[in-house]
Amino acid sequence: MELEYQGIMVWVEQRDGVAKPVSWQLIGQARRMAEKIGAEVYALVQGEQVEHLAREAICYGADRAYLIEHPVLREYRTEPYSVSTLDVIRQVKPEIVLIGATYQGRDLAGAIATHLPTGLTADTTMLDVEPNPSRLLLASRPAFSEKLMATILCKKYKPQMATARPGIFEALPRDDSRTGQIIRVPFDMKEDDIATKVLKFYQDEDRVNLEDAEVIVAGGRGMGGPEGFAALKQLADLLGGVVGASRPCVDEEWISHAHQVGQTGKTVRPKLYIAVGISGAVQHTIGMTGSDVIVAINKDPNAPIFDVAHYGIVGDWQEVVPELIKAVSAGKPAAAATGGASR
Numbered sequence: 001m002e003l004e005y006q007g008i009m010v011w012v013e014q015r016d017g018v019a020k021p022v023s024w025q026l027i028g029q030a031r032r033m034a035e036k037i038g039a040e041v042y043a044l045v046q047g048e049q050v051e052h053l054a055r056e057a058i059c060y061g062a063d064r065a066y067l068i069e070h071p072v073l074r075e076y077r078t079e080p081y082s083v084s085t086l087d088v089i090r091q092v093k094p095e096i097v098l099i100g101a102t103y104q105g106r107d108l109a110g111a112i113a114t115h116l117p118t119g120l121t122a123d124t125t126m127l128d129v130e131p132n133p134s135r136l137l138l139a140s141r142p143a144f145s146e147k148l149m150a151t152i153l154c155k156k157y158k159p160q161m162a163t164a165r166p167g168i169f170e171a172l173p174r175d176d177s178r179t180g181q182i183i184r185v186p187f188d189m190k191e192d193d194i195a196t197k198v199l200k201f202y203q204d205e206d207r208v209n210l211e212d213a214e215v216i217v218a219g220g221r222g223m224g225g226p227e228g229f230a231a232l233k234q235l236a237d238l239l240g241g242v243v244g245a246s247r248p249c250v251d252e253e254w255i256s257h258a259h260q261v262g263q264t265g266k267t268v269r270p271k272l273y274i275a276v277g278i279s280g281a282v283q284h285t286i287g288m289t290g291s292d293v294i295v296a297i298n299k300d301p302n303a304p305i306f307d308v309a310h311y312g313i314v315g316d317w318q319e320v321v322p323e324l325i326k327a328v329s330a331g332k333p334a335a336a337a338t339g340g341a342s343r
Contacts, residue, residue: 003135005158008034009042009094011085012057013104015076019053021212022100022166024060029169030098031061033129039095042066044088046081048074051182058180061172066092068185075198076104082111084187089116091185094159096137098127101163109163119154121162125267125286126151127169137162142263166211167267167290208242208258210266215241215274218261218288219249222277222298222317226254231321232276238328239272246284262287276317280305297321 008030013020023043030041043057043065054065066088072080085108089097097112099105101123113120121139126149128138136153137160143150154160191197210216217236219229229243236243244261245254261268262284273291277298278284285308288294296309297320306312313320 003095005093005095007040007042007092007094008096008098009044009089009092009159010057010062011097011099011105011108012043012045012053013100013102014045014047014050014053017047017050017053019056020100020102020166021171022102022105022164023057024171024174025166025169026098026100026164027057027061028172029127029164030096031172033096033127036129036131037135038132039135040064042092042094044068044085046073046084054182056174058178058182059174059176061178062180064181064183066183066185068187070187070189072189072191072194073187075201076108077194077196077198078107078111079194079196080189081108082115083189084185085112086115087187088185089159095135096129097159097161099161099163101165105163109161113161116157116159118157118159118161119152121152121154124162124164125149125168125263127162127164136160165267167269167287170269170290208256210242210244210259210261210268213242213268214271215239216244216261216268216270216272216288216291217241217274217276218244218246218259218278219255219276220246220278220284221248221252222279223249223254224277228277228317229255231317231325235274235321235325235328238325241270241272244268244273244288246278246281275305275309276321278305279303280308 010026012023034041040063043062045054046068054067057065068084099109124139124141126140130136139162140149140151217232219232233243245259250257250260263286267287269290271292273288274295294309295311296305297313299316301314
C-alpha cells in the first residue's frame with residue numbers, strides 16, 4: 001500500500017545566497033535516516049536568485065530540491081516564508097520535516113506547525129527514525145532542567161516535525177557528481193500584501209558566531225574569574241577564532257550567554273577547540289565532542305576533559321596560555337612550545 005506521506009524534507013536556510021551550515025548538516029542526517037526506511041530526501045530552497053543552492057543541496061545528499069524564487073523572499077520574513085513553505089508541504093506531503101534551530105528556523109517551524117497542524121519537537125540534539133512499518137521520527141532533546149533526555153514521538157499527525165541545533169550532525173562530503181531533480185515551484189505574493197518591511201540590516205559587532213567558527217578557545221570555572229577571558233580572547237584572535245565558555249562562567253556572569261557551549265548553550269564543530277580550565281562535565285562536552293581536534297589545558301591531571309581531548313596539557317592556564325600566545329605570535333607550532341602530549 002502506497003503511503004500518503006513520504007520522504008524527508010529539509011529547509012535550507014540562507015542569507016545573501018549563502019546557506020547556513022546547519023542546512024547541509026540536516027540533509028546529511030536526513031540521508032542517513034532515509035536509508036533506513038527507503039525514503040527520498042527533499043530540500044526546500046527559497047529566496048531570490050538562489051538556484052545555485054538547490055544544486056548544492058543535491059551535492060550534499062538531497063534527491064530533489066524544491067526551488068521557490070521571488071523578490072519578496074529576498075530577506076526572511078515570517079509571512080512570505082511560512083506561506084510558501086506551507087504550499088510546498090501540502091503539495092509534496094513529506095512524512096518528516098527538519099529545520100535548523102536558528103532564530104529564523106525556530107520562527108518558521110512554529111508558524112508552519114501551527115497551520116498544518118502537527119506536532120513539533122524543538123531544539124533536538126538527537127534524530128533517528130524507526131524502521132518500517134512505523135517510520136516514526138525519534139526526536140530527542142534535554143528535559144527536566146537538563147537532567148535527562150526525552151524522546152518525543154508524533155504518532156497521529158503528519159508531517160512529523162523537528163528543529164535541530166546547529167553543529168549536532170555532520171554534513172556529508174560534498175559530491176559534485178551527484179544528480180537530482182530541481183523542481184521550480186510557482187509563488188505569487190505582492191509586497192503590498194506583507195505586513196512587515198525590511199528597511200535595513202544592522203550587524204551586531206559583539207555577536208558571537210560559535211556555530212560557524214573554525215577555532216574556539218573556551219574557558220571554564222578554572223579561569224577563576226572574568227579577567228582571564230581577556231587572555232583567551234587574545235589567543236582566539238591570533239588563531240582567527242572566537243571565545244567560548246562553560247555554563248558556570250555564564251552563571252557567574254564572567255561572560256555573556258552568547259559564548260556558552262554545551263547542553264544549554266551552543267553545539268559546535270570547529271576544526272580546533274581549546275578547552276582552558278574546563279573540568280569536562282557531560283553537560284559541556286556534549287556540545288563540543290564533534291570538534292576535529294580538542295586540546296585540553298587543566299591543572300588537574302584527572303579532569304574528565306582529558307578523556308575526550310586529543311591533546312592534553314597539565315598545567316596552570318596562567319602559565320600555559322601566555323606561552324601559547326607567544327608561540328602563535330612567533331609562528332611556532334604550539335604543541336612544541338608548550339610540551340603538549342597526545343592523550
